[in-house]
Amino acid sequence: MRTDxxxxxxxxxxxxxxxxxxxxxxxxxxxHNLDVGPRLIKVxxxxxxxNGKVELISVPMSCFHCYDPPCLxxxxxxxxxxxxxxxxxxxxxxxxxxxxxxxxxxxxxxxxLDNDGKMxxxxxxxxxxxxxxxPACVSACPVEALQFSTTREVPFIIKEKWLNYxxxxxxxx
Amino acid sequence: MVEFLETxxxxxxxxxCPRNCFDSCGIIAYVKNGKIxxxxxxxxxxxxxxxxxxxxxxxxxxxYSPLRIKYPMKRVGPRGEKKFVQISWEDALNEISQKLKExxxxxxxxxxxxxxxGGNRDIIAPLVAGRFLNLYGATMLGGTFCDASEYAxxxxxxxxxQFVPMEIWSEHTECVVIWGHRPxxxxxxxxxxxxxxxxxxxxxxxxxxxxxxxxMRSDLYLQPRPGTDGALALGMANYILExxxxxxxxxxxxxxxxxxxKKLVEEWPVERASEVTGVPVEKIKEAAEIIxxxxxxxxxxxxxxxxxxxxxxxxxxxxxxxxTGNIGKPGACCGFLDKSIHHFLTAKSELILFxxxxxxxxxxxxxxxxxxxxxxxxxxxxxxxAVICWRGSFIPQLMNVNKTLKAIEKLDLFVVxxxxxxxAADYADYILPACSDFEQGGLIPPxxxxxxxAMVPVIPPLYESRPDLEIWSELGRRLGFEKYFPEGWxxxxxxxxxxxxxxxxxxxxxxxxxxxxxxxxxxxPYSNGKFPTPxxxxxxxxxxxxxYGKGKEGDWSPLPIxxxxxxxxxxxxEISKKYPLIMISTLSPVRTHSQYINLPWMREIEGExxxxxxxxxxxxxxxxxxxxxxxxxxxxKLIVRARVTxxxxxxxxxxxxxxxxxxxxxxxxxxxxxxxxxxxxxxAIFRMxxxxxxxxxxxxxxxxxxxxxxxxxxxx
Numbered sequence: 045m046r047t048d049x050x051x052x053x054x055x056x057x058x059x060x061x062x063x064x065x066x067x068x069x070x071x072x073x074x075x076h077n078l079d080v081g082p083r084l085i086k087v088x089x090x091x092x093x094x095n096g097k098v099e100l101i102s103v104p105m106s107c108f109h110c111y112d113p114p115c116l117x118x119x120x121x122x123x124x125x126x127x128x129x130x131x132x133x134x135x136x137x138x139x140x141x142x143x144x145x146x147x148x149x150x151x152x153x154x155x156x157l158d159n160d161g162k163m164x165x166x167x168x169x170x171x172x173x174x175x176x177x178x179p180a181c182v183s184a185c186p187v188e189a190l191q192f193s194t195t196r197e198v199p200f201i202i203k204e205k206w207l208n209y210x211x212x213x214x215x216x217x
Numbered sequence: 218m219v220e221f222l223e224t225x226x227x228x229x230x231x232x233x234c235p236r237n238c239f240d241s242c243g244i245i246a247y248v249k250n251g252k253i254x255x256x257x258x259x260x261x262x263x264x265x266x267x268x269x270x271x272x273x274x275x276x277x278x279x280x281y282s283p284l285r286i287k288y289p290m291k292r293v294g295p296r297g298e299k300k301f302v303q304i305s306w307e308d309a310l311n312e313i314s315q316k317l318k319e320x321x322x323x324x325x326x327x328x329x330x331x332x333x334x335g336g337n338r339d340i341i342a343p344l345v346a347g348r349f350l351n352l353y354g355a356t357m358l359g360g361t362f363c364d365a366s367e368y369a370x371x372x373x374x375x376x377x378x379q380f381v382p383m384e385i386w387s388e389h390t391e392c393v394v395i396w397g398h399r400p401x402x403x404x405x406x407x408x409x410x411x412x413x414x415x416x417x418x419x420x421x422x423x424x425x426x427x428x429x430x431x432x433m434r435s436d437l438y439l440q441p442r443p444g445t446d447g448a449l450a451l452g453m454a455n456y457i458l459e460x461x462x463x464x465x466x467x468x469x470x471x472x473x474x475x476x477x478x479k480k481l482v483e484e485w486p487v488e489r490a491s492e493v494t495g496v497p498v499e500k501i502k503e504a505a506e507i508i509x510x511x512x513x514x515x516x517x518x519x520x521x522x523x524x525x526x527x528x529x530x531x532x533x534x535x536x537x538x539x540x541t542g543n544i545g546k547p548g549a550c551c552g553f554l555d556k557s558i559h560h561f562l563t564a565k566s567e568l569i570l571f572x573x574x575x576x577x578x579x580x581x582x583x584x585x586x587x588x589x590x591x592x593x594x595x596x597x598x599x600x601x602x603a604v605i606c607w608r609g610s611f612i613p614q615l616m617n618v619n620k621t622l623k624a625i626e627k628l629d630l631f632v633v634x635x636x637x638x639x640x641a642a643d644y645a646d647y648i649l650p651a652c653s654d655f656e657q658g659g660l661i662p663p664x665x666x667x668x669x670x671a672m673v674p675v676i677p678p679l680y681e682s683r684p685d686l687e688i689w690s691e692l693g694r695r696l697g698f699e700k701y702f703p704e705g706w707x708x709x710x711x712x713x714x715x716x717x718x719x720x721x722x723x724x725x726x727x728x729x730x731x732x733x734x735x736x737x738x739x740x741x742p743y744s745n746g747k748f749p750t751p752x753x754x755x756x757x758x759x760x761x762x763x764x765y766g767k768g769k770e771g772d773w774s775p776l777p778i779x780x781x782x783x784x785x786x787x788x789x790x791e792i793s794k795k796y797p798l799i800m801i802s803t804l805s806p807v808r809t810h811s812q813y814i815n816l817p818w819m820r821e822i823e824g825e826x827x828x829x830x831x832x833x834x835x836x837x838x839x840x841x842x843x844x845x846x847x848x849x850x851x852x853x854k855l856i857v858r859a860r861v862t863x864x865x866x867x868x869x870x871x872x873x874x875x876x877x878x879x880x881x882x883x884x885x886x887x888x889x890x891x892x893x894x895x896x897x898x899x900x901a902i903f904r905m906x907x908x909x910x911x912x913x914x915x916x917x918x919x920x921x922x923x924x925x926x927x928x929x930x931x932x933x
Contacts, residue, residue, distance in 0.1 A: 063401040063408060063430045065806045066822050070274040073262060073818050074256065080817040098428050098863045173829060183257070186268040186405045187412070 046207065051196045052131025053168065057104055058205070061189035064089050064102035071184030072106075075169060082156045084166040085181045104190055106153055106181065107154035107166035109133045115146035115155050115165075123163070131195075132168035226250070231259055232673040234273050235654045236362075236809045237335030239404040239554070242269050244276070246655060246675040253277055253655060253676055262730055263384060265406045268785065271807045271822070278818050279681070282654045284637055287680035290648040291558060296625065297644045306681065309647055310688075314695035317353070317603065320739060324599035326354025326580045326588035332589060333358060334609030339672050340660025341711045342685035344569040346607075348701060349693045351570055351577045356601060357905050360585035360912030362614075362919035364520050366893030367553050369413035369916040370531025370777075373759040374539070376749035377914075380552040381514070382667055383410040385696055389548030390414050391511035394504075396424040397446060397519020398553075401431055402806040403601060406667060407516070420511065422504055424449070425520070426801065427829070427871060428864040438505055439867050440864030441494040443801050443922045444782035446521055447530035450537045451779055452490020453505035454482045457540060462509035471746040472539050474758020474775075481776045493779070493787075495866070513543045517553035523801070523922035525783040527893035532759075532777035539755040545743035554664040557738035562662045562669070566712050572701050580768025580906045587892045587919045588901025590615050593624035595900035603630035607651065607685060610811040612640035613877050616888040616919055617852060625730045635686060637815055640878045647861035650682040657684035659706030660715070660724075667738070668730035671712070671721070676928040686711065763913050770897035783891050784923040786868070796850045798834065802874035803882035811875040826882030827858040829871040830928060835861040838928060845931040848872065850924070853886035856931060870928060874921070884921070891920035 064087050072078070085106035092099050113133045116124040123139035124146060126132070127158045135155070140162040146155040147163070158164035169179035177183065182192040193201060223229070228248040230852055233241055243259030260267035279443040289309040290522075296302030304312075320328045333343060350357065359370075370376050386393075387410035400407045408431070415434070416420055423432040424439045424446070432438040441449050457463050458479060468475050487505075491498045507513070515538055520528050531553075538544050538551035571577050584601075586593040589611075593601045604625075606612070611633075615621045625631055627646050633645035641646050656679060659672040678684065683691075690702035712721055723731040743755075750756045759775050766773025772780075786793040804810070807819045814820065828848055830840065840846055843859040847854055848870070857872065865871055876882035892898035896915040909915050 060434065061407075061408075061412065065276060065401055065405050066271040067269065067405070069822060070271040070278075070818060071269075074274050074277060080821045083821070091864065093863050100428070100430050100433050100864065102430055145270075184268055184274060186265075186270055187408045188268075208416070212418060 050129070051194045052109065053173065053192065054195050054198060055106060055179055055192055056198050057113045058191065059101065061187045062087070062102045062104060063187060065186060067184045067186055068104050068181035068190055071180040075180035079159055079183060082164045084156070084164065091111070097174045104181065105152065107133060108152060109168060114149040118145045118149040120145065126197065127170060130159070130168055130170065130173055132170050133165070134167050134170065135163050135165055136157065137162045186211065220828030226481065227254070230673055231729055232675055233654070233661045233670035234269065235337045235339050235659065235661050235672050236272060236812065237338055240265055240270070240406045241338075241661050241663035241665065241668070241670065242273055242406070242456050243670060244269065244273065244777070247733070248675055251676055253280065258379050261344055262668065264668060268406070270405050271819075272809060272813055274498060275813060275816060275818055276655070278816055279813065280655050282466060283815060284815060285680065286635055286637060286642070286648060286650040288650055289681065292646045296646075298402065299643050300879065301648065306683070309649060309731065310691050313452065313632055313647055314692055317692070317696060320602050320629065321353065324602060325852065327356045328599045328602040329353060329355040330584060330587075330593070330601050330604050331355065332360055332604050332606040332611050334614070335363070336608035336653055337611070338661050339564070340662060341659045341708050342657075342689065344566050345368045345686040345711060346689040348572060349572045349689045349698070352575055352693065352698045353703060354578055354581060355697065356596075357581060357583045358586055358589070359583040359903065359905070359908050360915065360917050362587040363519060364522055364554065364918060365912035366527040366916035366918040367517060367519070367531045367575060368911070368913045369895060370528045371535055371552060372840070373742065373762045374532050374535035374756055375527070375544070377742070378552060378554060378556045379738065380555040381547060381550040381741055382408055382555070385547050385553070385740055386514045387411070387413040389465045389546070390419050390514045391548060392420040392422065392507055392513040394422045394508065394515045395431065396515060396517050398516055399425065399429065399520070399803060401429060402804045403518070407665070413858055418687045422507065426866045427803065427868050437500065437507065439496045439500055439504060441496050441626065442866065443799050443869060444524035444785060445494040447491050447526055447777060447779040448485065448493040449496060449501065450530065450533035451482055451485035451777070452487045452494070452501050454533070454537050454540055455485045455490070456502050456505040457509045458482055460506070460689065462506065463540050467542035468540065468750070471748070471754050473750070473752040473754040473756045478536060478757035481778065507640050508537065508543065509541045512548035513541070513544055514549065515536070515543065515551040517551075519553070522893055522918035523920055525891055525893055525920045525923055526780050527918060527920070528895050528916045529772070529774070529777045533779070536757050536777055539757065544755065545741065545746060547741050548597055550742070556664065558667055558669055558733055559662040559664065561733050561737060562660060562715060565715050569711060575701065580904055582903045583903045585892070585898060585901040585903060585912060585915070585917050587917050588890050588898050590617065590621040590624040591890050592901040593627060596902060600627070602628060603632075604628055605632045605634070606641050607634035610639055610641060612644070613875065613883045613885060615810045616885050616890045616921060618878055618883060618886045619853065620890060634685060636682070638812070643879070649688055652678045652682045652684050655714050656682060657686075660712055667733050669724050669733060671725045677862060683920060684708070689713045698897050762891065766895060770899065771895045773895055782923045783920065784889065784925050786925070789925065793925055796927045797868070798926050798928060799869045799922070800848070800884065800887060800926040801869060801871050801922045803871055805873040805875065808875050814875055814877065814880070819896060825858050826872070826876050826880060827860040828867045828928065829860050829862050831865050831867045831869070832861050832863055832865050834870070834928070835859060838930060840928065840930050845933065846928050847931050848887065848926050850887050850926045852889060855882050855886060857882050859928070870926065887926055888921055888924045891923045892917040893920050
């Protein structure tokens with residue numbers, strides 16, 4: 045667990061916007077030069093019928109970069125580390141032995157086995173962040189459902205969005 | 218003229234995505250040592266705003282794919298057996314030219330036809346090819362299977378095809394109707410503009426046989442039976458007139474033939490429209506009331522083109538907009554594409570097509586692409602003996618694959634210019650390696666916005682590939698037309714014929730995109746109440762369609778009457794006992810028709826080929842989600858997975874268009890060659906002087922949705 049009180053950088057999504065176009069997935073493949081196999085972000089689509097009405101949802105799922113990551117805790121070789129400034133949870137492939145324990149520990153399915161037998165997961169595009177660019181999936185999203193900010197800012201953004209919705213669409217608070 | 222910005226040895230080059238798509242995204246390619254290392258969206262593009270789509274981000278995966286065709290090849294085994302040997306460019310071009318000379322002396326020029334579509338929407342290479350085909354005297358390829366019927370619908374109603382730009386309507390409209398359109402898959406950069414309109418309080422109505430995430434976020438969702446949109450529009454019009462919600466002032470001042478239209482509409486009480494479309498009466502009324510009382514944008518998609526009655530359906534919807542005064546305002550318009558840039562860019566195209574001093578017969582045979590296979594089978598005096606296929610997917614995209622394969626059998630020469638081993642390449646006599654869009658230059662006329670951009674060659678051609686226009690020029694020089702194809706001319710030299718240099722400067726990296734000024738094409742079309750129709754008004758009644766149709770077979774009704782699609786459960790009750798399901802073939806978000814689906818990344822996202830089927834239809838057939846099913850009719854069969862989903866209307870199944878025949882899931886193995894109206898397709902053979910440019914008066918888009926099938930579980 046991180047011991048400092050610094051805010052983390054985080055990808056968050058606006059569930060009212062995603063239409064399941066998969067741009068984030070392919071942009072991620074490009075940014076990490078991935079082969080078929082690992083999908084560090086994946087759009088998960090669900091459908092249900094409630095009272096005769098169809099309901100759909102699409103969610104781009106990558107890694108939440110937990111403050112207290114279960115994958116990091118269970119890693120026997122300490123191959124999973126937390127990046128100090130951003131809070132990104134990263135895998136050091138040279139230390140990874142491919143035991144898959146992290147895969148079982150993560151409730152969200154973030155860590156995956158790469159084709160080389162080592163673990164791979166969303167790295168928050170740490171290389172891009174250092175060049176002041178947003179993560180590839182975020183900068184790709186054509187409908188801006190994927191967004192990027194700090195953990196301090198996200199609640200404020202959501203507050204504003206909610207009030208905007210009430211005020212503009214519903215007409216009153 | 219072309220300058221690139223360089224930092225740390227990395228060039229940053231602006232270009233544009235040339236796919237057949239509404240968005241024509243601005244791209245920035247980062248190039249190091251002659252290799253593209255990264256692709257991003259151009260943040261300076263006001264519409265695509267720095268974002269691409271799944272296909273756009275696959276650019277490197279596609280360009281540098283090991284699946285690329287690397288050198289010219291010649292068939293050595295029987296056609297379709299896929300046995301090829303490598304040959305040199307010199308030999309390939311010489312042998313092809315020799316064959317073309319022989320065919321010309323034996324049959325005349327019309328024995329040759331090109332097959333081309335929008336695989337790359339650059340306009341320069343097709344004009345250079347057109348110059349060659351004109352000089353040779355080839356059979357011309359005309360029409361489109363994409364949009365011609367909707368285009369005709371608008372020409373006969375409004376006189377032109379223009380649309381208020383999204384950046385304007387999204388700030389003014391009070392209602393957005395998305396009708397027969399799937400922006401999630403084909404027009405992704407429109408979605409933020411829809412959201413913007415909703416944020417401002419605009420209503421959203423979605424009309425689609427398939428429920429979607431956009432429909433989830435709509436205020437009203439209508440799920441008509443495929444091909445009944447005309448009836449739906451007439452039903453809405455009926456309710457509007459019954460409740461006196463029509464825009465009297467607009468009708469009186471700016472429309473023609475209202476009384477006749479009113480009589481037609483009176484035949485369509487909402488109850489009848491409901492019965493035909495399967496949309497509940499209350500929903501039709503609600504939609505009609507919203508459209509009549511708000512400034513409404515009606516954005517149609519390509520879906521309406523897919524039926525034999527599509528020109529009338531579009532006329533009915535265009536008239537609905539006229540009836541409610543929803544046209545000519547910043548927040549009210551009805552249309553499906555904007556052709557402003559296309560017209561701007563092609564204004565001087567005749568200079569390339571018909572070079573000065575050359576003797577060119579302008580009354581040659583013309584084949585409508587929608588029935589290209591039928592035409593090859595039927596053509597006589599002379600027969601069509603050679604096809605050069607490029608920028609298009611000859612086999613999977615034409616209706617009735619069996620007919621296409623038979624047509625290929627009839628050819629003496631089948632040349633395929635390609636990047637990948639497509640179905641057509643498998644059958645080729647000669648395969649010529651084509652450049653990707655990053656290896657050749659061109660100009661792209663977007664149809665979803667008004668920003669003009671150049672496709673810039675950011676890297677040299679890979680392997681032995683050559684730019685398309687060079688291949689055509691080489692053929693031209695070998696056939697004795699040296700003076701019309703100057704040695705060494707690049708895309709830029711040809712571009713200068715079309716556009717003045719000061720405009721080219723504005724659109725080529727590091728500049729661009731450049732918006733065609735509103736002085737040339739007004740941003741709010743028809744705002745002065747004037748329509749470029751014979752009466753100068755919006756025409757409910759079209760005399761033009763009657764006049765153009767004289768002596769031509771087809772449906773030349775001056776009013777937007779509704780009739781059933783040629784193949785539907787209502788038209789063919791007997792056939793539908795055997796094949797009760799309507800099969801539509803819509804678009805997947807991870808490909809453009811048949812492009813991209815051969816790429817591993819895209820296959821990984823899409824998974825195995827599947828057919829969407831409603832749970833009730835699945836249940837009575839004992840089909841469960843994920844089951845292997847056989848989809849069949851008398852024309853063929855496909856084995857695919859069942860995706861049982863309540864998003865699709867009962868009685869309808871959907872399979873994504875673009876699967877290759879060799880993948881075993883190409884929907885056109887089941888479709889028949891049917892075309893939208895008004896002009897009857899027949900054997901698709903016409904004459905250049907008796908056909909409208911791009912088929913805009915003839916219609917004849919592909920009626921892919923007129924297809925009845927049955928689905929049964931495959932017992933393993």
